[in-house]
Structure formats: structure tokens, C-alpha cells
Amino acid sequence: MNTKTVLITGTSxxxxxxxxxxxxxxxxxVVATMRDTAKAxxxxxxAQEAGVSVEVRTLDVTxxxxxxxxxxxxxxxxxLVNNAGAGHVGTLEQESVEDVRAVMEVNFFGVLHVTKAALPLLRASKGRVVTVSSVGGVVGQPFNEAYCAAKFAVEGFMESLAPVAATVGVAVSVVEPGAVASEFVGNVGGRGTLLEQAGPYAPALHAYIERTRKAFDNAQTPEQAAAAIIEALTVDRPVFRVQTSxxxxxxxATKIADLDGSAVLALTGSWIR
Structure with a gap:
């Protein structure tokens, strides 16, 4: 009767x-949710290998x-662990506003839909909201304009929500992974068609992809990133912002110490030259 319940999105x-x-x-x-339970x-x-069980449910966060x-x-x-999301590589001139809206729907509005629905239950239990953001929610990155915009929005929304939720007993945190060895890595690295269609942006995009491949050579495992999420779920006094490595x-920290933005732009600009 004392077992606590956590709902996690994007668990496939x-x-x-x-x-x-x-x-x-x-x-x-664990209520483990995913859009297509055929992928469970x-x-x-x-879970079986670990000697545990999870309850799988269908959930499309959009x-x-x-x-x-x-x-x-x-x-x-x-x-609640808001984890469902999708990466996106592109730049404004070469994609439609509809493409950007789709990224926002999954990565931002999806978080809002689920959090809003969960809050009455979390108020009753004095529970927690843990949202998986990204270092891309802190530092804008070349060719990640839509993705970073969505993650920036998540961070701003949750940072604003946190003190309000605290008045009704709900703790709010964001977890910021860096490079994690997952399917996202392969998606970024295999953008042959995108390169072919990049036109005047091709040299910069090629440099970005090569830099990203190297960055992921020492990527965290998903299990290492998950450890930070579990800590956010269980620590006595959760903090708002947690990095996973x-x-x-x-x-x-580069962004936090950069009051005029020059250090960030110098760093990220070097990725595409």
C-alpha cells in the first residue's frame, strides 16, 4: 500500500x-508510457532481466x-517524469514554420499537456514533476534552433511554475543531459540528405555534424543519465536544476557566467568553422 507510483513518458x-x-x-x-506500445x-x-516489472500504457503526449x-x-x-521528446536538426531558412511547430508540439506542448493533467494527482500526493530538458535548454546550438527553442521554453515554463507548485506541495525539477548514447546520436550523424540540401549552409552543417560525432564519442550511457533522474525523484530536498554529468x-556554466553572450557565441561559433 505504501508503494509510490511514477509515470514516465517516452520509455520505448x-x-x-x-x-x-x-x-x-x-x-x-512504474507506469511506463509510449506512443506505440508495440515497441514495448x-x-x-x-525489466525482466533486472528482475522487476513495469506497467505499460499508451500515451501520445501531443x-x-x-x-x-x-x-x-x-x-x-x-x-511524473516528462521524458518524451524528439531531436531535430535544421536551420530556419531551409525549413517551414510548420516543421518548427511540430518540434514545439512534441518537446514543449507535450510536456505541458501531461503536466497539467497530472497536477491534481500530484497535489494530492505532495509529489514531484521531473522534466528531462537538455543542455540545449541552456545554451542555444547551431542547427538546433527549433529543438533549443523548445527546450528553452520548457526551462522557462518550469522555472516559473516551480515556486507556484511549491505552494501546493509539488516539487518541480529539470534534468539537463549532455551527450547521451541513444538513438538520437544516430539520427544526428546520418543526415546525408540534409547535407545534400543544405546549399550555402553545407560547410557549416558538415562542420557541425563532424563536431557532434566527436562529442558523442564519450557520451554518457542512458543508465548514467537515468541515475540523475532517480536522484531527483528520491532526494529529500530536490533542487530545481540538475545536470547529469x-x-x-x-x-x-558557460552560459550562466556569460552576461553579454559573447562567450557562448564564441564557443558555438567555433563548432561550425
Missing amino acids: SGIGLATAVAAARSGWH GVLLAA DPASVSACLAGLDRLDA DAARQFS
Whole structure:
């Protein structure tokens, strides 16, 4: 009866999958959600190997009806981990505003849909909201304009929500991974068509992709990133902002100490020259 329940979005792979297994191993009842439950096999196999079980539910974070249906059957919720999201590489001149809107729908409005629906349950349990952001929510990065915009929005929204939620007993945190070895890495590295269509931006895009491949050579594992999320779920006094590695902390610190923006632009500009 004392087992706490956590709902985690985007658990079919990567950080979400690792967090679901780690949370179950830590004694949580895990509601592991994903848009397509036909992809649950890898998660269920990992849970079985770890000697734990998870409850899999369908959830499309961009569909309010799906969000409502997923949460409708929960009598109790002690924590929400907003993890579902999607990477995106591109630049404004060469993509449509609709492309940017789609990135915002998944990475920003999806977080809002689920958090809004979960808050009544979290108020009742004095629970926690942990949202997986990115160092891209702190430092804008070349060819990640839409993705970083969405993550900046997540960070601003959650930073503003945190003191309000605290008045009703709900703790709000964001977790900022840097490079994590997941499917996102392959998606960034295999952009042959994007390069072919880059036109005047091709040299800069090629330099960015090469730099990104090298950055991911020493990427964290999803399990290492998940450990920071589990700590945010369980620590007695959660802080608002958590980085998942020393590299992420150092990168984020560049922005925090850069009052006029010159240090950040010098750093990120060097990636595409």
C-alpha cells in the first residue's frame, strides 16, 4: 500500500527506458508510457532481466485525449517524469514554420499537456514533476534552433511554475543531459540528405555534424543519465536544476557566467568553422 507510483513518458528507448527500469529497481510502481506500445518489447525484456516489472500504457503526449485516457485510470500519482521528446536538426531558412511547430508540439506542448493533467494527482500526493530538458535548454546550438527553442521554453515554463507548485506541495525539477548514447546520436550523424540540401549552409552543417560525432564519442550511457533522474525523484530536498554529468555542468556554466553572450557565441561559433 505504501508503494509510490511514477509515470514516465517516452520509455520505448534511451533515457526513458533506463529510467523506467531504474525506478522499478528503486521500489517504485512504474507506469511506463509510449506512443506505440508495440515497441514495448525492449523495455519489458530489460525489466525482466533486472528482475522487476513495469506497467505499460499508451500515451501520445501531443494528443490531449490520449493524455486524459492514460491518466484516467490512476488513483494515485507520486511523481511524473516528462521524458518524451524528439531531436531535430535544421536551420530556419531551409525549413517551414510548420516543421518548427511540430518540434514545439512534441518537446514543449507535450510536456505541458501531461503536466497539467497530472497536477491534481500530484497535489494530492505532495509529489514531484521531473522534466528531462537538455543542455540545449541552456545554451542555444547551431542547427538546433527549433529543438533549443523548445527546450528553452520548457526551462522557462518550469522555472516559473516551480515556486507556484511549491505552494501546493509539488516539487518541480529539470534534468539537463549532455551527450547521451541513444538513438538520437544516430539520427544526428546520418543526415546525408540534409547535407545534400543544405546549399550555402553545407560547410557549416558538415562542420557541425563532424563536431557532434566527436562529442558523442564519450557520451554518457542512458543508465548514467537515468541515475540523475532517480536522484531527483528520491532526494529529500530536490533542487530545481540538475545536470547529469561533469561535461553538462561545465557546458551549462558557460552560459550562466556569460552576461553579454559573447562567450557562448564564441564557443558555438567555433563548432561550425
